[in-house]
Amino acid sequence: MSVGRWRAEEAPVSSPCVSICALDHNDVCIGCHRTADEILRWSRMTNDERRAVLRDVAKREEKVAL
Numbered sequence: 001m002s003v004g005r006w007r008a009e010e011a012p013v014s015s016p017c018v019s020i021c022a023l024d025h026n027d028v029c030i031g032c033h034r035t036a037d038e039i040l041r042w043s044r045m046t047n048d049e050r051r052a053v054l055r056d057v058a059k060r061e062e063k064v065a066l
Contacts, residue, residue, distance in 0.1 A: 013050035015042055016057055033060040 020031030027036040034042070038053050045053070 010047060013047045013054070016054060028060060033057045033064070 016032040016034065018031045020029075022030050023036055024030055028034070029036075029039060032039075034053060034057055038056075042050065042053075
């Protein structure tokens with residue numbers, strides 16, 4: 001049985017927000033590295049969609065670190 005969009009035993013994937021909210025020239029947050037669209041849609045995403053965003057965030061963080 002499911003509760004909302006998540007299975008009853010699965011907690012929602014947490015937001016990567018670090019409260020440094022400002023978009024760069026590519027509309028990517030300099031704090032959490034999500035795009036503006038990802039930030040806006042986060043509350044409506046499934047856990048699988050959120051995990052995919054977190055994988056993309058990790059790739060973006062790597063590019064910034066270089």
